[in-house]
Amino acid sequence: xxxxxxxxxxxxxxxxxxxxxxxxxxxxxxxxxxxxxxxxxxxxxxxxxxxxxxxxxxxxxxxxxxxxxxxxxxxxxxxxxxxxxxxxxxxxxxxxxxxxxxxxxxxxxxxxxxxxxxxxxxxxxxxxxxxxxxxxxxxxxxxxxxxxxxxxxxxxxxxxxxxxxxxxxxxxxxxxxxxxxxxxxxxxxxxxxxxxxxxxxxxxxxxxxxxxxxxxxxxxxxxxxxxxxxxxxxxxxxxxxxxxxxxxxxxxxxxxxxxxxxxxxxxxxxxxxxxxxxxxxxxxxxxxxxxxxxxxxxxxxxxxxxxxxxxxxxxxxxxxxxxx
Amino acid sequence: xxxxxxxxxxxxxxxxxxxxxxxxxxxxxxxxxxxxxxxxxxxxxxxxxxxxxxxxxxxxxxxxxxxxxxxxxxxxxxxxxxxxxxxxxxxxxxxxxxxxxxxxxxxxxxxxxxxxxxxxxxxxxxxxxxxxxxxxxxxxxxxxxxxxxxxxxxxxxxxxxxxxxxxxxxxxxxxxxxxxxxxxxxxxxxxxxxxxxxxxxxxxxxxxxxxxxxxxxxxxxxxxxxxxxxxxxxxxxxxxxxxxxxxxxxxxxxxxxxxxxxxxxxxxxxxxxxxxxxxxxxxxxxxxxx
Numbered sequence: 169x170x171x172x173x174x175x176x177x178x179x180x181x182x183x184x185x186x187x188x189x190x191x192x193x194x195x196x197x198x199x200x201x202x203x204x205x206x207x208x209x210x211x212x213x214x215x216x217x218x219x220x221x222x223x224x225x226x227x228x229x230x231x232x233x234x235x236x237x238x239x240x241x242x243x244x245x246x247x248x249x250x251x252x253x254x255x256x257x258x259x260x261x262x263x264x265x266x267x268x269x270x271x272x273x274x275x276x277x278x279x280x281x282x283x284x285x286x287x288x289x290x291x292x293x294x295x296x297x298x299x300x301x302x303x304x305x306x307x308x309x310x311x312x313x314x315x316x317x318x319x320x321x322x323x324x325x326x327x328x329x330x331x332x333x334x335x336x337x338x339x340x341x342x343x344x345x346x347x348x349x350x351x352x353x354x355x356x357x358x359x360x361x362x363x364x365x366x367x368x369x370x371x372x373x374x375x376x377x378x379x380x381x382x383x384x385x386x387x388x389x390x391x392x393x394x395x396x397x398x399x400x401x402x403x404x405x406x407x408x409x410x411x412x413x414x415x416x417x418x419x420x421x422x423x424x425x426x427x428x429x430x431x432x433x434x435x436x437x438x439x440x441x442x443x444x445x446x447x448x449x450x451x452x453x454x455x456x457x458x459x460x461x462x463x464x465x466x467x468x469x470x471x472x473x474x475x476x477x478x479x480x481x482x483x484x485x486x487x488x489x490x491x492x
Numbered sequence: 493x494x495x496x497x498x499x500x501x502x503x504x505x506x507x508x509x510x511x512x513x514x515x516x517x518x519x520x521x522x523x524x525x526x527x528x529x530x531x532x533x534x535x536x537x538x539x540x541x542x543x544x545x546x547x548x549x550x551x552x553x554x555x556x557x558x559x560x561x562x563x564x565x566x567x568x569x570x571x572x573x574x575x576x577x578x579x580x581x582x583x584x585x586x587x588x589x590x591x592x593x594x595x596x597x598x599x600x601x602x603x604x605x606x607x608x609x610x611x612x613x614x615x616x617x618x619x620x621x622x623x624x625x626x627x628x629x630x631x632x633x634x635x636x637x638x639x640x641x642x643x644x645x646x647x648x649x650x651x652x653x654x655x656x657x658x659x660x661x662x663x664x665x666x667x668x669x670x671x672x673x674x675x676x677x678x679x680x681x682x683x684x685x686x687x688x689x690x691x692x693x694x695x696x697x698x699x700x701x702x703x704x705x706x707x708x709x710x711x712x713x714x715x716x717x718x719x720x721x722x723x724x725x726x727x728x729x730x731x732x733x734x735x736x737x738x739x740x741x742x743x744x745x746x747x748x749x750x751x752x753x754x755x756x757x758x759x760x761x762x763x764x765x766x767x768x769x770x771x772x773x774x775x776x777x778x779x780x781x782x
Binding site for chain 2: 223229231275276279280282283284286287288290291292294295298299302414415418421422425429455456458459461462463464465466468469470
């Protein structure tokens with residue numbers, strides 16, 4: 169009984185969260201001219217949230233998360249182009265294909281060491297990129313999939329040039345998925361995930377089916393990443409090989425780490441910081457902003473990344489970076 | 493047929509020299525170093541710049557590329573890598589990705605994003621053909637040169653690792669750092685030296701491979717995958733594992749690109765995933781091995 173109460177308490181919405189989300193939902197109105205970047209932040213936050221489910225809560229290092237992002241994007245775009253332009257059905261289709269792919273790939277992460285998992289996840293992303301490149305009659309190859317036109321949302325709200333509808337659409341989806349993810353990680357199921365992260369052997373020993381839990385959460389994470397990808401394709405009306413590229417997987421990992429791993433708001437915080445930083449840096453040095461990102465990563469690791477979200481610990485000696 | 497096999501072997505040998513340093517870093521220090529490709533790129537650029545700007549002959553450039561990247565590797569090991577040996581893998585991955593991003597941007601900024609061309613000396617340019625028909629063997633002289641150099645290096649490495657005092661100390665440090673240190677082996681120096689040599693080999697590989705693989709700022713990211721595949725498939729416990737894996741990968745890649753050009757890198761990646769699902773510790777690792 170006590171444990172159940174504890175889990176419920178952890179999962180309860182705090183008082184400060186409600187005005188925060190209301191503010192987020194109102195932001196396209198308040199900052200009307202920045203709706204495009206708000207939309208982008210919401211999508212990236214969703215993507216980072218998905219990585220957090222496997223990296224932060226389960227401890228699996230993946231360098232190929234862009235595979236699911238790209239899968240969702242391409243299927244949503246193709247659905248709009250070939251079947252029908254309704255956004256919600258397209259979103260559902262994108263989620264469906266990404267989920268299937270995730271279920272298929274979940275077999276690859278169950279065995280081996282961190283290195284093996286890195287390689288396999290990276291390999292899946294690269295294979296999909298090759299496929300999207302070679303199947304040019306379907307995907308447009310290296311030129312990208314152009315001419316994706318979306319119908320109005322719920323039959324009423326047109327996607328406009330200012331991106332206000334897009335921003336609300338993405339923010340709403342983000343809020344929904346966030347609520348679901350929160351429910352998930354604070355459930356008994358989520359507790360077993362954390363147990364696997366902290367000590368896999370012990371978890372196995374007390375009778376938790378580690379492999380099936382890992383496979384399930386990997387599939388869920390793939391579905392969320394697919395959602396983010398589908399939103400991306402729908403709101404920009406475009407899908408290209410860039411979606412599958414290695415740097416996208418690396419970026420999302422950076423975003424999550426900046427915001428804080430194993431904390432659901434980490435992805436959202438990271439997305440805001442990263443996007444604003446990218447915006448500022450690329451306006452100063454358009455071509456070489458990856459240098460500053462790289463420098464930031466190196467310094468971040470040397471300082472100890474768990475200190476970044478706790479500034480009052482920056483100058484205190486002690487352990488750092490012990491979580492993984 | 494034989495020509496493809498030959499080219500595949502040359503390519504595989506090159507991959508081996510490029511990635512053997514990485515195998516050592518991963519096996520020895522348990523450090524996932526994604527920045528290994530950046531060291532190879534440094535070697536390549538040293539060669540190209542020395543040849544273009546100062547007219548240094550190609551053969552002299554190769555040892556210089558080795559020394560240059562070895563020095564860089566040594567300095568970085570002492571300053572940046574060493575504090576991270578006992579950090580979680582996620583930290584190491586982030587750190588080395590950051591380093592790679594910086595290297596790519598630097599190369600772009602200082603040298604330019606265009607592909608660099610290596611002017612080979614005359615005697616390496618030709619091509620010899622033996623036999624006829626399906627069994628014809630066409631050997632580019634440069635490919636022969638690569639095979640000879642890499643084979644010599646492999647034999648040398650194997651000798652150093654198994655027969656010399658340094659090799660014994662290195663193997664002792666791999667197996668148990670604490671005991672090795674207790675026996676009076678200076679583990680820090682051994683690691684420093686090994687990391688430097690590994691980076692130097694990567695630089696030498698980059699210099700040798702600049703003509704075959706193409707040298708541009710994205711080199712570090714593009715071939716990182718290949719080095720990692722070699723190490724993951726070959727396992728990190730011996731030097732023969734990565735060698736065989738590199739040869740396998742080289743032949744599969746060249747043959748795949750020749751016979752089914754539409755599929756490109758698809759074959760290599762699929763092969764890797766299948767092998768790793770089948771044997772997650774690497775193809776050539778004995779059961780119960782490290």
